[in-house]
Amino acid sequence: MDQLSSMRVFVRVVETGNFTRAAATLNIPKTTATNMVQGLEAHLRTKLLNRTTRRVMVTTDGALYYERAVQILSELEELDGTMSKSQNQPTGRLRVEMAGAFADLVVIPNLCEFYQRYPQIQLDIGVGDRLVDYIAENVDCALRGGTPKDQSLIARKVGELRMRNYLSPKYLERFGMPTHPRDLETDHFSVGYLNATAGRIMTFDFCKEDETLEIMPRYVVSVNDARSYVNAAVAGLGIAQAARFMVQDHVQKGELIEIFAEWECEPLPLYIVYPQTRHLSNKVRVFVDWLAKLVQGLKEDEQPTVTLLKTG
Template sequence: MDQLSAMRVFVRVVETGNFTRAATALDMPKTTVTNMVQGLEAHLSTTLLNRTTRRVMVTTDGALYYERALQILSEIDELDGSMSHSQAGPSGRLRVEMAGAFADLIVIPNLCDFYMSYPRIQLDIGVGDRLVDYIAENVDCALRGGTPTDQSLVARKVGELKMRTFASPLYLERHGAPTHPNDLTEGHLAVGYLNAAAGRVLSMEFCRGDEVIEISPRYAISVNDARSYVNAIISGIGVGQAASFMVKDAVARGELVEILPDWECEVLPLYIVYPQTRHLSNKVRVFVDWLAKRVQALKEPEQGKARWEAAE
């Protein structure tokens, strides 16, 4: 029996909760996964898992073995990673989740630069703002906007995005341009952003000097995807707040204009998050460092060129 491989299989079964998901994550036949765990139990002369038709439960011995195995595997991965980093460089598949706007506007346009530096890393990018089961789906890390609230995740801040308030010319022709944030609570509509982690539509925050205003205007539609959010603002159905890099092309085409320019919006922090049980391997570390540089390189568009001026 290859005890190290069996140990890795056992850890994945515990983390995913059953043999089927573990087999999928490991890209192995389910029978192989089952046989390897049974072989490990025979070698240790103890029962690590109690099986039922619906789920797998860890025994007391299994829980103790899992904790020690996780520590040992992390140390082995760190050792292997340090050797590969010093010689051939980081390698392997890297599964990353991020919102579509981040993928389209930050990561994918610069991927050739990343691949030239790290040709042995194969990126699998999942696009969307959904909740992710990092262990069951074998996700290494995710790029997320906003401060993480999940205490089971480790978070590293990679940058900040300045937010501004925008509307389409069509919307402004129909509803007029607000002159104060409080105007948005009467006679105006917003596009709501539905935060999957919070389970609610996010409010809008404005500040000018020491004055801070937080409002929740009536929204005509809410979405949980950044690209759909911007497209809804362009359609003229409501106003919204977005990072400037996300709307710069729409602004250049005249599809969006900035409103309430004297009021600053809340800064959106960007974080790379990964589960505490996952070792931060060299391939993840170099991707995080590279991504932080890409975020910091984002340039703000020149101010004052795309603000609404009502026709006389």
């Protein structure tokens, strides 16, 4: 049995959901794919997949084996790349994580330019503001707002997001206009944002001249996703503190109104993070550099919430 080839077939079956699609993507007969996975199960003396006439489901052992197999195949792919003469053209799959709002509004609209430069990189984007086990989930890097607390990660600061405060006409009609940030603690509501890393609702920070405030706002709903956060504010569920690029369309449509314009908010630092234990491969390096330049290249007249920074 060619264990490495069988491992690749197994991984592809898990990712595609059945043997037919897996065989088609690998350009091999379905019977060959089936026999290779069966041979792998016999070699490991455990069942990796449960098969029915309609679907293929991963067993508990199969899920554990899949996670390690993906990591091993990725490392072998990188090893092959470092030994090849094509260092100027990185190849392979790249797994990244980022908030949905940044993916939709900043990264994805610019990905064609990335693929023109690096056509042999296959990009898997995980969207959301959740805790990630970088090693177990085989995540290469992530774009995150806020200062990273995890000391096992290498963090590269690429910018700051200038935060502003917004409410919707629906909220205004029900609760009126707050006149001071302290109103968020007594007479008004915000949309709560649950920070997955800290495990708590984020505070609102305000500054004007010599006065600095940290507000723990009242809320009726909290979320842990940036897009849901903005949508909740549009629905009138509370006041939101957000970066301009996240709400620009809603502001232009009259669905959100900026408030407390005379107050400055603590800017949100933006970092690219990746595990210390993982070799910074060529494909990761070019994506990190591209992403950093993308953030830096946002023009202030188009995205007035971004403070440009130099990176080392």
